[in-house]
Amino acid sequence: MESAQPLTESEIITRILSGEKPLYEIIVRRFNPFLYKVGRSYNFNHEDTQDLMQDTFIDAYRNLNAFEGRSSFKTWIIRLMLNNCYRKREKSSYKNEISSKITDHTISVFSNQKNETSKMIQNRELGQIIEAAIAKIPFDYRMVFSLREINGLSVQETASLLNISESNVKVRLNRSKAMLRKEIEKSYTADDLFEFNLMYCDAMVTCVMHKINEITL
Secondary structure, eight states, X not given: OTTTSOOOHHHHHHHHHTTOGGGHHHHHHHHHHXXXXXXXXXXXXXXXXXXXXXXXXXXXXXXXXXXXXXXXXXXXXXXXXXXXXXXXXXXXTOOOOSOOOOOSOOOOOOOXXXXXXXXOOOOHHHHHHHHXXXXXXXXXXXXXXXXXXXXXXXXXXXXXXXXXXXXXHHHHHHHHHHHXXXXXXXXXXXXXXXXXXXXXXXXXXXXXXXXXXXXXX
């Protein structure tokens, strides 16, 4: 649907609010990977992350009228996901479910230069090793790394979402990379971490669209 209608988020929202509810599928498909990476960076497992994503997409749909365009829609919906993750963690005293076991085959991730982090992760085992290494980073640093490097937000957007200064974002990002370099040895693309498989994407779309069909804006 998205390829056939390369619409901006503002155009999609306007048309949804005018009654074209099926267009919300574009929103779900477009932002599935970003929300998934946020949930996994919070150290929630795959199933809990999917539940949080579904809740976030429903929350976003219910509150489309509240989106004023002061920030990008990407930032807005990630903020909703962060809030849901925070509430779940606080409510259930959630414990880390991601194994921190690293195999003897150490690999490295991110160098100081973004352009050097271009090698694709082609092996699931390697992806799990990287995921485990990221899970070892203290929460404050892990979230900055996730928003900046994995989700591609700007320094300003990251600072706004986490309620910290831009200089703090830069410091935490540099420190998070240093922590990762102690765990791994080669460079891999941040975009490939916690990849949300198309199979899961389709299932999420089906579930969310079923639920929003019961909602009247």
